[in-house]
Amino acid sequence: MLRIEELYAYYGMAQSLHGVSLSLAEGDIAGIIGPNGAGKSTLMDAIMGLVRTQGSIKLDGHEIRGLSPADLVKSGIGYAPERAHLFPYMSVRDNLLVGAYTARADIERNLELVHDLFPVLRERWAQETATQSGGERQMVSLGRALMTSPRILLVDEPTIGLAPRICSAIAEALLRLNRETGLTILIAEQNVNFAMELARHVHVLETGRIAVEGPAQQLRSDPELAKAYFGH
Ligand SMILES: Nc1ncnc2c1ncn2[C@@H]1O[C@H](COP(=O)(O)OP(=O)(O)OP(=O)(O)O)[C@@H](O)[C@H]1O
């Protein structure tokens, strides 16, 4: 569904991705893991047309590199960026509706989906996101991305700073979305355990290059890799 080939990304003169290639099959959940500064967020920003790139990004065989972020959202790519980036003095409901800009016909259905996944957002619909907990804000961020009616969801570090119980709720919601709606998901994570719990394929990113990749099951069971990358 998504095929990235030899992707280079640049912030001004600084190069952050050095020829990244990866493929994501429809209905898959893939993880990008790697330490601080490895380029996980850059890769997501590159897919969303938010940084300068060279190389190829194809969606269903069509080149999408160079499209505007708005056109990428319209073509079915949803993005929940690192640290959520919500509008703090707008309500939960209005933050969700911002995501619906390009998918107005689906508003009722998508709101129902988001409320079903995260019931707390239905109860707190009028609350300003500035006064929410970190976990609730992460739910709004995922919800806003779902309001775009995505076929692929990019999620950047959804568990950062959250308690294990909230991480589990978010993992459960992502698994449900994948299982029940067939949503294809790409998750960037430093939280290796979280990523390994969800992802069927894992790509380890190191200083802007894919160092190792393969089925999560296989990486987990290789003692050398497990020790080098997963700490056990
Ligand atoms: N706006 C920017 N301007 C210049 N360099 C940047 C910018 N954003 C990121 N970089 C650089 O690009 C590289 C990759 O950063 P990136 O944020 O993609 O890493 P990451 O894997 O997401 O890290 P983290 O786990 O800390 O979020 C780093 O060397 C970083 O300093």
Ligand SMILES: [Mg+2]
């Ligand atoms: Mg990041």
